[in-house]
Structures are given as structure tokens and as C-alpha cells.
Amino acid sequence: MRYIQKAEYGVPPSTSIDESDPLFVQAIARAMQVLSAFHAAGKPLTLNEIAAAGGLGKSGAQRVVHTLRQLGYVERDADDRGYVPGIRILDHTRDYLRLNPLVARASPVLMELRRTVRERVDLSLRDGLRLVYAARLQSKRETFFATLVGQSVPIYCTSGGRAVMAHMSDAEVDEIIERSERREITPKTITDPGAIRAKVQEARENGYALALEEILQGEIAIATALVAPDGTPLGAIHIAGSLSEWDAETFCRRFAPLAGEAAGAINRF
Amino acid sequence: MRYIQKAEYGVPPSTSIDESDPLFVQAIARAMQVLSAFHAAGKPLTLNEIAAAGGLGKSGAQRVVHTLRQLGYVERDADDRGYVPGIRILDHTRDYLRLNPLVARASPVLMELRRTVRERVDLSLRDGLRLVYAARLQSKRETFFATLVGQSVPIYCTSGGRAVMAHMSDAEVDEIIERSERREITPKTITDPGAIRAKVQEARENGYALALEEILQGEIAIATALVAPDGTPLGAIHIAGSLSEWDAETFCRRFAPLAGEAAGAINRF
DNA sequence: AACCAAGTATCGCTGTACGATACATTCGTA
DNA sequence: TACGAATGTATCGTACAGCGATACTTGGTT
Secondary structure (H helix, E strand, C coil): CCCCCCCCCCCCCCCCCCCCCCCCCHHHHHHHHHHHHHHHCCCCECHHHHHHHHCCCHHHHHHHHHHHHHHCCEEECCCCCCEEECCHHHHHHHHHHHHCHHHHHHHHHHHHHHHHHCCEEEEEEEECCEEEEEEEECCCCCCHHHHCCCCEEECCCCHHHHHHHCCCCHHHHHHHHHHCCCCCCCCCCCCCHHHHHHHHHHHHHHCCEEEECCCCCCEEEEEEEEECCCCCEEEEEEEEEECCCCCHHHHHHHHHHHHHHHHHHHHCC | CCCCCCCCCCCCCCCCCCCCCCCCCHHHHHHHHHHHHHHHCCCCECHHHHHHHHCCCHHHHHHHHHHHHHHCCEEECCCCCCEEECCHHHHHHHHHHHHCHHHHHHHHHHHHHHHHHCCEEEEEEEECCEEEEEEEECCCCCCHHHHCCCCEEECCCCHHHHHHHCCCCHHHHHHHHHHCCCCCCCCCCCCCHHHHHHHHHHHHHHCCEEEECCCCCCEEEEEEEEECCCCCEEEEEEEEEECCCCCHHHHHHHHHHHHHHHHHHHHCC
């Protein structure tokens, strides 16, 4: 059995909460740590691995896993070699997507956009230093695992991220750049603070952001921001294509207006 | 702000576990009950609503919601009118899909199938009396909310369900029929046990299952089962189209062989 | 056959989480 | 503008839920 590698670039949000809050139920935090152990996993995990990753003892892991198993949030792997996340998780996925008003508003517009552009169209939502993909309308050729709901990418080096940053103050942008763990995900990834600021400025002027192969070789993406009524950026719309079919200039000329219209339609309710 | 109605036909799996199991951490169960409160919600929920739906007191709900909020699994609604599921849920969605070997194996085949048939293609997984959609490759026209990951449908009255039942013993099929809460979801939904058994038998003979408007008016769907090496059915592949474009016979003649091939390719590793 | 690791079971003590209640704040209505 | 209802927030003493050390079972590997 082959399992998919983890390959998650986005930094999971800081789990550095806790402390002695009288309302904080730590058993729940333990459960979520156990579930989060799978974020870094590329295969089913054993109890001990879960214990280690979740930062708790064997007994604790045993109890938590047992409980989550009863409830359907953790399952035994098909060939009984370890634990994997359980199907009940998907029920909550549905709830999240259904009840997120931005997703609700954006969806018909995205479908329409996808129909027009015939390239991949994504909706991502901001969570701290990353963007999380909430809706993905694939085009023909990509592999499914490059386009999973729940995948996340860093803000600092993506088209969507820069579209989002374009709607922030310079101070906020600097803070994001500062706090991000800036790695060269591909050789083309822009990691220099000054260069990132320049790209953000460019996005402000153009009304859309562009990224070339900064996450994936051969990929070109443009994005426009989705904002709250008060102007706070909440996420982005992405259009992504292949550099084997497009040069950057044509891609932008063709799709930037469409991405702009779509974002506009969503932003004004 | 408009919110999407619940409209979930599949029966959520029984949460009738618990009792006095020494390894069972009930605080975790409480947390999951709170998250599950959103399954029946069509709008953000207040603390009291969550307490009621989750079957616990106000204090308990307060603590659990507080904790889940710290962790990002629950958020305040945008206009501060109630609570909604939080974005961290999507991280676990991704883990589930990544680590499910069936999804992993099926995905490339599904993408290829989608390219060929140009209609909606879905992958569903069995969970008790229902099928949960794990991957959905939309066609042009549907509304996004009809095609959410995590949506579930009953086994007894769907093409996928009957494809799955076709790989079970008569006794197992009867048990599913018996335990299912059989409602007429549309006027065309087949709810009579004998009629269901006949459709299952038909699926056994044809190697695929057919359903006409049993879940959604105007929809035609065929499905083939995905099975474990030992023959246990695990889920199904669906191809769904519109009756405004297809008559049943043409649809079957055209797509049944393709659905069969795809399932075959996935089933033999 | 012998070993090692994974999963399962047991148990007494402690500190976590329980739930009642009281407070604060925001909303809709008169 | 004042009122009342409902929502979210804070506090506190007590009981029992969950903690973690340890020991047992099972199954796969060398």
C-alpha cells in the first residue's frame, strides 16, 4: 500500500495556547493534538507514534485514541497496521463549508468563473500566516492530491497571500513577513522581505497578485482578494494554469479581469 | 446574510455509545457532540442552542465551546451573531483524504474518468447505513452545495448504495433495509423492501446500479462498487447526469462500461 | 524459538472538570 | 430612552473522572 507524502508547506497555526485558563478543558486539547498528529504523518500511525507526536504518554494516547475510535474520528488502517483519521471528520467538513458565509457567497461565482476560464479555480481562506483551500475546482490535468480541500500554503509566497496582503497596512504586512518561516519551497520562491514587499505593492497597483512557480514548478497563478465590508481581507480567489501552455503576460491579460470581476461580485454581497 | 439549509438525508451514525468504559474519555465525547450540533444547523448557533443540541448544560457548553474556540475548531460568526465551525477542521479533512488508501488509489482513475465522461464523477465511502462523499469532480452546471465533500446519502435508495449492497449477502442487505429510516426523499424514491431487493439483484446481474431521481429531481446516476481484497464493499464510484440531457438507456449504455472499467482498475490494486 | 514492539487491561490517587449561580452586555421592543 | 429577554462571561467548592505507572497479551520478524 502506497501512502501520500505529507508535503504541507503551510505552517499549522500555533498551538501555543493552554496555560491555566479555568474554562479550558485540556482533555479536549489532548484529543485535538492526537488528531493533529496525522498532519505530519505520511502513513498510518502507531499508538506510540501518536503519543510522541501528540506530546502525551502512552496511557493518555491509549485513552484518547480509544475514545476517538468509538466516535468514528479515528479508525484502524485497512490492513490493521496502525491508526488513521476516521470518516466522521468529513461530516464536520461539510458543516464548515456550508456554514461559512464567504464560501456560500463565493461558490456560484466560482463555478461560473471556472466555466469561463477552463483552468483550475480555487477559493482560499486566511488563517494566520497561511491560506487554507476551502473550495477547489480542478481543471483536466492535475493530480488529485495537489488539489485537496484543507491544503494550506503560506501567505508570504503565494498569489493569494499577496492579494490578501495588498489589503493590509504595511505594518501588518511586515509582521506577516517577519513571523513567517520563509523557505525556498521551489528555487523560484521569493523569500527576501524587500522583494515580497515589492510584490505586494505591485498587487496593490494592479488589483491582482501574480506568482510564478513559487509553490509548484511550472505553475502560474493569479489571485484577487476577498474582503469583509470593513476592508479586512478574508481570503482569495485563485486561477492557476501551466506554464507549458501560457506565458505570464498572456495569462494575466486574459484572466486578471475575470478574477477581478469575480472578486468584485463576491465582495459587494 | 443567507445561510445554506441543512438538507442532509443521510442518517448520521449512531452516537449511542458511551456507558461505563474505563478508557472512554467523556470530555472528548462532549466536544464532538458540540461540533456535531452543527450538523442540524442552518445558521450560526448560540451557546444555548449548542447546549441543547449537544445534550449538556450551559456551563458545559461554555467550557467546551471556549476550548474549541481557542483551538480553532469553532469560531464566532462574522457578524458576531453566534458560533460556527472553525477552519482547523479542514486540516483534518486533508489528513483523512490523504491517508485513506482507497481515496489515494481511486483518485487518478476518477480524474481520468471525469475527463472521459464530462459528467459529474463522485467517490463515496460506506459508513454504516450511509455513503459519505469523499471526492467530487463537478461538471458544469451543479450548484456547489449539492456537491460538498462530506455530504452523505442513505444506502437504501442510491445508485452507490445499491452497488455496495450488491456485494453483500442477502442477510446483510436485509439488515440495512431494515435498519434504515426509509423516507421518500423525492416522489421517485424507492422505499419498499421488496423493490429495493429487486434493484440490488438487478445491480448484481448488471455489474452496476442505477438510480433515477431518488435523491434529486431530474438526476440520473449509475454506480459501481469498490471492494476490499476479501470482497467487502467499501464504497462506490458514481457518474451522475441530468435527465434533461439523457434518457436512462443511453446513459447506461454509454457510461456503465466506463464505470465498470474504472472500478475494476481500482479494485485490482 | 526467542525477541521486540504494538495494543490492551488494571488500579489507586489527585487535580480536573462539573454544574449551580451570579454578573455583564447586547439586542430588540415598547 | 428605558425596559426586558437572551446571550455571553466569570466564579467557586466539591466529587469523581481521568491521570500515568505498570503489568499483561498478542502477533509479526529475525
